[in-house]
Amino acid sequence: MDMFAVxxxxxxxxxxxxxxxxxxxxxxGFVLIYKSTDAINFAQGQxxxxxxxxxxxxxxxxGVPVFLGAIIALVFMILxxxxxERIVLRPMIGRPVVSIIMxxxxxxxxxxxxxxxxxxxxxxxxxxxxxxxxxxxxxxxLTPINVxxxxxxxxxxxxxxxxxxxSRKGVALRAVADNHQVSMAMGINVxxxxxxxxxxxxxxxxxxxxxxxxxxxxxxxLAVVGLKVxxxxxxxxxxxxxxxxxxxxxxxxxxAWGGTYIDPAMTQPWFREFxxxxxxxxxxxxxxxLMIVVLFFKPYGLFGxxxxxxx
Numbered sequence: 673m674d675m676f677a678v679x680x681x682x683x684x685x686x687x688x689x690x691x692x693x694x695x696x697x698x699x700x701g702f703v704l705i706y707k708s709t710d711a712i713n714f715a716q717g718q719x720x721x722x723x724x725x726x727x728x729x730x731x732x733x734x735g736v737p738v739f740l741g742a743i744i745a746l747v748f749m750i751l752x753x754x755x756x757e758r759i760v761l762r763p764m765i766g767r768p769v770v771s772i773i774m775x776x777x778x779x780x781x782x783x784x785x786x787x788x789x790x791x792x793x794x795x796x797x798x799x800x801x802x803x804x805x806x807x808x809x810x811x812x813x814l815t816p817i818n819v820x821x822x823x824x825x826x827x828x829x830x831x832x833x834x835x836x837x838x839s840r841k842g843v844a845l846r847a848v849a850d851n852h853q854v855s856m857a858m859g860i861n862v863x864x865x866x867x868x869x870x871x872x873x874x875x876x877x878x879x880x881x882x883x884x885x886x887x888x889x890x891x892x893x894l895a896v897v898g899l900k901v902x903x904x905x906x907x908x909x910x911x912x913x914x915x916x917x918x919x920x921x922x923x924x925x926x927x928a929w930g931g932t933y934i935d936p937a938m939t940q941p942w943f944r945e946f947x948x949x950x951x952x953x954x955x956x957x958x959x960x961x962l963m964i965v966v967l968f969f970k971p972y973g974l975f976g977x978x979x980x981x982x983x
Contacts, residue, residue, distance in 0.1 A: 688928025690814070693826065694880070695904050695924055696829075698884075699908070699916040701713065701716045701877055702716055702902075702910070704869045704872050711776070712772075715898075716901070720884060721890075722881070723878040725796075728797070730745075750871045753870040754867050754870065760779070783895075802817050908975055914975055923959040926958050
């Protein structure tokens with residue numbers, strides 16, 4: 673057995689899983705909002721873009737330290753999400769879900785054009801002080817930003833788990849997610865916890881913007897990460913935080929395997945004898961293909977809650 677191939681497979685899988693944890697961090701924003709409000713926020717990718725663009729522009733154009741820029745972006749995103757919930761989404765409570773979905777899609781398009789207009793569309797580097805030299809463990813080479821991103825995601829998920837299981841506000845937010853009417857009957861201010869959920873989604877977006885901006889650079893295309901996270905959310909289940917983690921790891925690994933093994937194989941003559949493809953790009957659609965296959969057997973995702981309605 674070729675040990676180089678074995679170690680290369682291990683390296684690819686671990687790096688893919690670490691990237692998947694970074695996907696899962698952004699997916700948490702989708703889950704938090706859906707659990708509390710039953711709405712899918714299609715603008716979560718744009719929230720990530722806003723955060724990354726703000727920090728990078730403040731650092732490159734105004735000399736603001738990245739740490740201070742991250743704090744400014746965090747405060748802005750929390751205030752922005754609170755205003756968004758109060759002004760745009762709260763008046764839509766009780767309306768068809770498709771109305772809220774269309775509102776977030778419109779918001780996504782608006783933000784994707786507004787912030788490049790303010791800060792420019794130039795691709796900027798976002799230096800978090802993370803070294804570029806690979807981390808070597810035995811014969812496995814790991815990308816530093818992937819390791820840091822995975823560690824941040826795990827830490828953040830642990831903090832969220834503690835918050836939801838041990839704190840009063842976390843327990844109340846779980847109650848709101850389970851049933852709005854019963855929560856109101858128990859004296860819980862449901863609207864206040866809607867604001868809390870949107871604020872937490874803003875915090876997640878800032879972390880995602882910092883990590884992904886450092887990994888791939890910052891411009892308006894950073895919002896595409898939000899679309900790539902969608903298979904993560906669907907695979908794991910829209911209302912499942914553990915599902916977001918598992919779905920993220922699965923998508924990250926599948927992407928890594930596709931880019932490392934399938935794309936190069938599609939350019940080989942023996943492959944073209946059977947399939948007349950030019951090759952490449954499978955890592956971009958494999959997660960969506962996997963999502964469709966899983967939905968055939970698990971319509972609510974791997975960890976989604978099955979809803980049975982009497983008609």
